[in-house]
Amino acid sequence: xxxxxxxxxxxxxxxxxxxxxxxxxxxxxxxxxxxxxxxxxxxxxxxxxxxxxxxxxxxxxxxxxxxxxxxxxxxxxxxxxxxxxxxxxxxxxxxxxxxxxxxxxxxxxxxxxxxxxxxxxxxxxxxxxxxxxxxxxxxxxxxxxxxxxxxxxxxxxxxxxxxxxxxxxxxxxxxxxxxxxxxxxxxxxxxxxxxxxxxxxxxxxxxxxxxxxxxxx
Amino acid sequence: xxxxxxxxxxxxxxxxxxxxxxxxxxxxxxxxxxxxxxxxxxxxxxxxxxxxxxxxxxxxxxxxxxxxxxxxxxxxxxxxxxxxxxxxxxxxxxxxxxxxxxxxxxxxxxxxxxxxxxxxxxxxxxxxxxxxxxxxxxxxxxxxxxxxxxxxxxxxxxxxxxxxxxxxxxxxxxxxxxxxxxxxxxxxxxxxxxxxxxxxxxxxxxxxxxxxxxxxx
Numbered sequence: 001x002x003x004x005x006x007x008x009x010x011x012x013x014x015x016x017x018x019x020x021x022x023x024x025x026x027x028x029x030x031x032x033x034x035x036x037x038x039x040x041x042x043x044x045x046x047x048x049x050x051x052x053x054x055x056x057x058x059x060x061x062x063x064x065x066x067x068x069x070x071x072x073x074x075x076x077x078x079x080x081x082x083x084x085x086x087x088x089x090x091x092x093x094x095x096x097x098x099x100x101x102x103x104x105x106x107x108x109x110x111x112x113x114x115x116x117x118x119x120x121x122x123x124x125x126x127x128x129x130x131x132x133x134x135x136x137x138x139x140x141x142x143x144x145x146x147x148x149x150x151x152x153x154x155x156x157x158x159x160x161x162x163x164x165x166x167x168x169x170x171x172x173x174x175x176x177x178x179x180x181x182x183x184x185x186x187x188x189x190x191x192x193x194x195x196x197x198x199x200x201x202x203x204x205x206x207x208x209x210x211x212x213x214x215x216x217x
Numbered sequence: 218x219x220x221x222x223x224x225x226x227x228x229x230x231x232x233x234x235x236x237x238x239x240x241x242x243x244x245x246x247x248x249x250x251x252x253x254x255x256x257x258x259x260x261x262x263x264x265x266x267x268x269x270x271x272x273x274x275x276x277x278x279x280x281x282x283x284x285x286x287x288x289x290x291x292x293x294x295x296x297x298x299x300x301x302x303x304x305x306x307x308x309x310x311x312x313x314x315x316x317x318x319x320x321x322x323x324x325x326x327x328x329x330x331x332x333x334x335x336x337x338x339x340x341x342x343x344x345x346x347x348x349x350x351x352x353x354x355x356x357x358x359x360x361x362x363x364x365x366x367x368x369x370x371x372x373x374x375x376x377x378x379x380x381x382x383x384x385x386x387x388x389x390x391x392x393x394x395x396x397x398x399x400x401x402x403x404x405x406x407x408x409x410x411x412x413x414x415x416x417x418x419x420x421x422x423x424x425x426x427x428x429x430x431x432x433x434x
Contacts, residue, residue: 055344056340057340058336083299083300083301083303084347084348087300087303087348088347088348091355119275123273123274131301134305134308138309138359145362
């Protein structure tokens with residue numbers, strides 16, 4: 001039974017992902033949460049929790065990742081919080097988690113990014129959104145510069161609609177909505193499919209089953 | 218005559234550095250400025266200028282660096298501007314300049330950082346300053362990850378006092394004041410001393426001549 005640390009487990013994708021992992025037959029989840037008050041949801045699912053703040057030192061993370069086989073980083077400040085948090089969570093938090101992974105020799109790392117983090121998209125974004133895109137760009141580039149077995153997932157416009165299990169994926173797809181539940185399914189399918197290692201792809205709602213879509217990247 | 222592009226030429230260190238370079242016998246300056254209104258100071262010194270905004274695309278920079286032999290990046294949003302600018306100037310502006318340097322095959326790159334940008338200093342900083350330190354940390358780390366002939370200079374508390382020409386340098390010196398004029402001298406001395414390639418060091422006011430101090434790193 002492989003254990004997956006979900007960083008940002010209490011987030012909207014995180015909770016759905018932990019739930020799916022627990023239902024799967026050969027993976028189990030470990031939820032990294034910011035404080036004890038967030039633990040109830042996970043305890044009710046029978047999921048191990050570890051309390052760690054992304055603004056703490058790398059040592060904290062090394063302990064959190066110690067007994068896992070893979071890491072999913074789905075913490076995010078969102079595009080509308082202060083840029084302070086964007087830097088400290090989306091960039092520094094992500095990089096510290098990568099450093100902890102390397103230090104604990106956990107090779108598999110799945111990063112949930114934003115839809116378009118290319119150099120061009122930083123230029124195209126308006127001045128209030130560009131810094132957010134830039135930070136996501138650098139977190140992605142940092143991961144690609146490591147020798148971790150990474151997958152970077154770029155979701156479209158996230159909704160809380162019920163998942164359909166049908167998506168489109170690709171290196172450059174048309175921007176569109178995608179239910180968070182389907183992103184959670186894509187993450188799970190990526191963890192289960194080593195063809196996604198060293199890849200990054202966008203995901204929107206579509207017409208292919210998650211399994212087939214992920215297998216096509 | 219080697220030509221040095223000063224990015225952030227209109228800044229307080231930038232102006233002093235351009236002036237010093239013009240006085241030196243074997244270097245000449247090219248001032249990168251944000252708009253034409255900033256050109257007068259440099260024209261009066263007989264210095265070539267190029268107008269480019271750090272928030273523009275890499276192409277702009279490639280043109281700016283085309284005819285130079287070295288680049289000094291001393292642009293900075295300062296610790297007290299919005300974090301938007303910190304991301305866009307101190308991180309994205311710096312990395313785009315590095316990318317332009319690589320693309321134009323300019324190997325020599327001197328980056329003016331802040332006093333302490335270690336992982337520990339991010340943790341030690343208070344919550345409003347930590348994001349600034351983190352951004353400087355990542356700009357420094359990014360440069361170290363390139364194969365450019367870099368030097369990273371970490372100045373102490375900057376003052377507008379007249380320079381003394383006497384400094385202390387080292388990988389870990391006690392925090393103290395240092396005149397901007399002396400930092401400009403240290404930059405010039407670093408450009409003239411290849412022993413500084415691949416090095417980073419802190420600089421505060423001290424007791425050694427700039428030349429000897431820089432030669433000791």
